[in-house]
Amino acid sequence: MAIRNIREYGDEVLVKKCKEVKEMTPRTRELIEDMLDTMYEANGVGLAAPQVGVLKRIVVIDVSEEREEPIILINPRIVESSGEQSGQEGCLSVPGKCGIVTRPNYVKAVALDVDMNPIEVEGTELLARAICHELDHLDGHIYVEKVEGELMDVVMEEEE
Numbered sequence: 282m283a284i285r286n287i288r289e290y291g292d293e294v295l296v297k298k299c300k301e302v303k304e305m306t307p308r309t310r311e312l313i314e315d316m317l318d319t320m321y322e323a324n325g326v327g328l329a330a331p332q333v334g335v336l337k338r339i340v341v342i343d344v345s346e347e348r349e350e351p352i353i354l355i356n357p358r359i360v361e362s363s364g365e366q367s368g369q370e371g372c373l374s375v376p377g378k379c380g381i382v383t384r385p386n387y388v389k390a391v392a393l394d395v396d397m398n399p400i401e402v403e404g405t406e407l408l409a410r411a412i413c414h415e416l417d418h419l420d421g422h423i424y425v426e427k428v429e430g431e432l433m434d435v436v437m438e439e440e441e
């Protein structure tokens with residue numbers, strides 16, 4: 282278990298496109314464990330590998346209140362989306378800030394799990410938002426590009 286340093290907005294690793302994971306290795310498993318630890322430690326609902334400086338297509342998400350239902354997505358791809366939601370979004374790489382972003386209200390993603398088996402994940406509301414937000418990171422996009430209006434200062438701890 283290790284907490285990794287979260288890269289912040291302005292770091293060029295955050296604007297690069299990540300590479301597909303071709304095979305699971307002990308090193309990649311360790312990365313995923315560390316990403317989970319880092320996300321939970323920072324109270325985030327999601328974290329993408331480039332946020333800890335690794336340009337691989339891996340994200341972890343946990344939108345559960347109990348913080349014990351991690352979703353691990355390797356080489357994820359959104360295959361279906363519908364509806365629309367507008368709401369506040371934040372990012373562990375942009376500490377202390379948040380902004381209003383419009384996202385689909387439903388998405389379905391396909392990905393691989395830690396054993397490189399295909400999985401499908403469906404989500405609405407916060408989970409749909411988290412999937413979109415984290416997958417954007419894998420292509421070098423940060424939510425601030427999509428914010429409607431101004432970035433605001435966070436009053437409560439509510440970051441993705």
Ligand code: NI
Pocket residue numbers: 371372373374414415418441
């Ligand atoms: Ni983020």
